[in-house]
Amino acid sequence: MTLLVVSPDYASHLLPLATLATEWRDRGERVVVATGPATAAIVESFGFERVHLQLGRGSNPGVIRAEEQVAEEDASLRGFFDATRLGMVETLSYQARERLTDLMWQPVATARAVLDVVAAVRPDQIVVDHLAFSARLALVAGGVPFADVVLGHPTALPVGDEVYGCPPEWPAAFGGAGAGADPALAGGRTTVESSNHPGTWFDDASVVRAAGDASVARADAGAAPEGVAGLRELCERVDASFTAEWNAALAELAPHLPPSTSAFGEHGDLLLYNYPGELADPEREALLPPHVWLGSAVRAEPVDAEVAAWLAGGADPDPTPDLDPTSEPDLDPTSDPDPAPAPFVYVSFGSFLSVRSDVLGRVAEALRRVGVRAAIALGSGDRADLGEVPSDWLVREFLPQVTLLDAATAAVTHGGNNSVTEAMTAGVPVVVLPFSTDQFAGAAALERTGVGVALAPNTATVDELAEALRHVLDLPTRDPGAAGRLAGLAASLRETPGRARAHAALTGRG
Structure with missing residues (x-):
């Protein structure tokens, strides 16, 4: 049996897909990954075969720097980084405008390259990154069944009155005078109606089916930042533009197929959500096409000697951080x-x-200020911005995230889906500072379920951050119910990993 994995040339996309594929590998089955050269070392580290497939102009082998991209991608990244400093709506608006030109790179040529890979590999199953639009277009045009892996928050596939790029749910810290998307603006579109793939080649027993009435629109999610109405209008224009681009390519590749009503609503035969169903918005469930909640795709990491030594050397005679800023520390080492x-x-x-x-x-x-140790993955940031780093902290450009989350008491994150789902699997509450895309809806879910505190990264003060840290560090005392939910979620995610859920859904074998 052969599994084909189709991924953009980005580590953050390939790593969870490759982790899902380890279930096939460990059962002695063949895994082939179609991606670009920047992530070739990652493919090799998993022991998979690689075939060349370039899905876009950019790449990211692990830590991304604008100056390492091609000229167009460099300018795009720098513009994005600048937008994050202006505010949330400004960032989302910048990303929406970029989508007018940057969603499908050479779509017809890329689609034909994808179909050439399929013909050469002859896979039994195919899993594709949901955001690999040109690859999904190819498989739709070629009538090739595939599983569509939504690696981000579930709202990456809009349903009901949602519009791609305009989050339907926002954390309280971002609330403003503007309201969320008005249900009166809904077009009644659902993903079930807009898909070219109604197939049932997958294992029905593992799948949550769509509800009988898929036209039910979910209620407005609540307050959103000032300017969200303009953002929604922009996103609707992007939707129309992208759908026209999709349909033009589809007409050239497969003129016998009907045009899409919304390209952002297109999806594969089976959706694999790399997200815990326990955190999902229950109001969206009735609108979803056939799907499986994978929970997470937590990868095994090689032993990092420096990190292992840091963890082993972290014994403390007084392991309690300063959760009460008015308390006196216990300085007696014999206590x-x-x-x-x-x-x-x-x-x-x-x-x-x-x-x-x-x-x-x-x-x-x-x-x-809280007085707690930290392990900080600096990435492309400037170490000088951290100020004086205590001797018992661990600061590096890259750190093994899964290893450290397994031992951490709490985490601070931007709210990327890999980080969130890995923290939930480890049972670690989070302070989330969302900057862009689906991070806002993801942060709202963490806030709604009590397993995280969401703050606005541009405006959160040190005092607010310190109080948020105290809250998550002391979650069992401050919110026992949330702590219990988090523990139960972590146990469920560990008992049946996402890779096992994916394999069962695609093969019918547990």
Whole structure:
């Protein structure tokens, strides 16, 4: 049996897809990954075959830097980073405008290259990154069944009255005078109606089916930042433009197929959500096409000697951070004859947003104020922005995230889906500082379920960050119900990993 994995040339996309594919590999089955050269080493590290497939102009082998991209991608990234400093609606608007020209790179030629790969590999199953639009277009045009892996928050596939790029749910910290998307603006579109793939080649027993009435529109999600109405209008224009681009390519590749009513609503035969169903918005469930909640795609990491030594050397005679800023510290080293590992907070803004080391600097000051150890993945950020780094902290450009989350007491994150789902699998509550795209809806879900605190990265003060840290570090005391939900979620995600759920859904074998 052969599994074909189709991924953009980005580590953050390939890593969860490759992790899902390890279930096939470990069962002695063949895995072939179609991607670009920047992530070739990642493919090799998993022991998979690789075939060349370039899906876009950019790449990211692990830590992304604008100056390492081609000229067009360099300018795009720098514009994005600048937009994140202006505000949330400004960032989302910038990203929406970029989508007018940057969603499908050479779509017809790329689609034909994808179909050539399929013909050469002859796979039994195919899994594709949902955001690999040209690849999905190819498979739709070629009538090739495939599983569509939504690696981000579930709202990456809009349903009901949602519009791609305009989050339907926002954390309280971003609320403003503007309201969320008005249901009166809904076009009644659902993903079930707009898909060219109604097939049932997958294992029905593993799948949550769509509800009988898929036209039910979900209620407005609540307050959104000032300017969201204009953002929604822009996103609707992007939707129309992208759909026209999709249909033009589809007409050239497969003129017998009907045009799409919304390209952003297109999807594969089976949706695999790399997200815990326990965190999903229950109001969206009735609108979803056939799907499986994978929970997470937590990868195994090689032992990092420096990190292992740091974790082993972290015993503390007084392992309690300063959760009460008015309390006096216990300075007696003999008060606990058997020191426990000192609590620590894992901090990472991912491969893109680590460039916002100005925000990391405020987080670092809050950590010092609370008096807790930290492991900080600096990425492309400037270490000088962290200020004075205590001797018992671990700061590196790259850190093994899964390893550190497994031992952490809490985490600070930008809200990327890999970081969120890996933290949930480890049972680690989070302070989330969302900057862009689906991070806002993801942060709102963490806030709604009580397993995280969401703050606005541009405006959160050191005092606010410190209080948020105290809350998540002391979650069992401050919110026992949320702590219990988090523990139950972590147990479920560990008991049946996402890779096992994916394999069962695609093969009918557990």
